[in-house]
Amino acid sequence: MADVKPIGKALFLREEELRRGIELMFFAYRDFTGEADWILAEKAMGRAHHRAIYFIGRHPGITVSNLLNILCITKQSLSRVLSGLMKDGYVIQKPGVTDRRQRLLFLTKIGIAFESRLTSMQARRFAAAYRGAGVDAVDGFQQVLHRLLDIDTISQMSQQDRLANE
């Protein structure tokens, strides 16, 4: 890691600046997820449940395999979480219409309410940060985050967007 010096408006790609980015990611993600953990603990749930609830709420009728692709965990791990969520009445399954092997996932009323409670908390944090930083900063934020993604993730996200706009 060389100690490259900035010239004029050039980028500061010194180790120090890059480490700052790494640390900001670490702390921001920790604080961003930590807030929801409190609510989840009330219901004896963890982040795994949160992620499942979030993406089922985001893509109602998502298949198990699609959810697996998003979460990048094994089906055994997901299965444990999903069975818990169904037992507790947050999630229901319906057989697929075109392919009846599929079990399409939906949030129940209380699932929707719970998802909304969790997401609105995190959304408030983002809204405050966005408002404070301004439009241009938000744009830069999203640009950089997007460029931090693996190429696989990028195509995966745009695929989801396509599904969402059907």
Place this chain on the structure above:
Amino acid sequence: MADVKPIGKALFLREEELRRGIELMFFAYRDFTGEADWILAEKAMGRAHHRAIYFIGRHPGITVSNLLNILCITKQSLSRVLSGLMKDGYVIQKPGVTDRRQRLLFLTKIGIAFESRLTSMQARRFAAAYRGAGVDAVDGFQQVLHRLLDIDTISQMSQQDRLANE
């Protein structure tokens, strides 16, 4: 990507935009940490080891309690990780000079090499994203991330900066 675009310079804090931020954080953090996990797996280590190595490398001579404050875990959890790292020769302890109860933490030669290998991987990812996005985007990225932090974390980070500049 949502079809609705901001008009002029006004911020659109619609749910869609906020959810996009939430998801970008999730995926970016996943990809950002996932890369290092591969290397860590070779050495039979996990993220906990990575975090400890990173912050010891960042703040050589850090005390255990300071490291605990950064990581926000219990000393029992950290102790397990630290003993492993010392057993494997990545970390050493030295008694504090002013307060001999303290055990100041340092990376060994191989600890430094390993930290550098891990960090330079992540730094490369950041450098590429930063270069692609440009100075202004990077500034916005850092601004927004900073505003996503808890107030406690903000003061903690600036405190670390002060220590680093001694």
Place this chain on the structure above:
DNA sequence: CTTAATTGGTCAGCATGGCTGACGTAAAAC
């Protein structure tokens, strides 16, 4: 000097949430 507070380690036990391997079942595809 004695006592209390601080710094840190450690043992025991528990929960969550990843993982693998193996096996089962229903439906679709060929």
Place this chain on the structure above:
DNA sequence: GTTTTACGTCAGCCATGCTGACCAATTAAG
């Protein structure tokens, strides 16, 4: 009719959080 796909499930392993309790060395306060 056989094979592949989509999904569930059982059993067990590992990493990494947690709590409570207890111990040792050292420092600070009375």
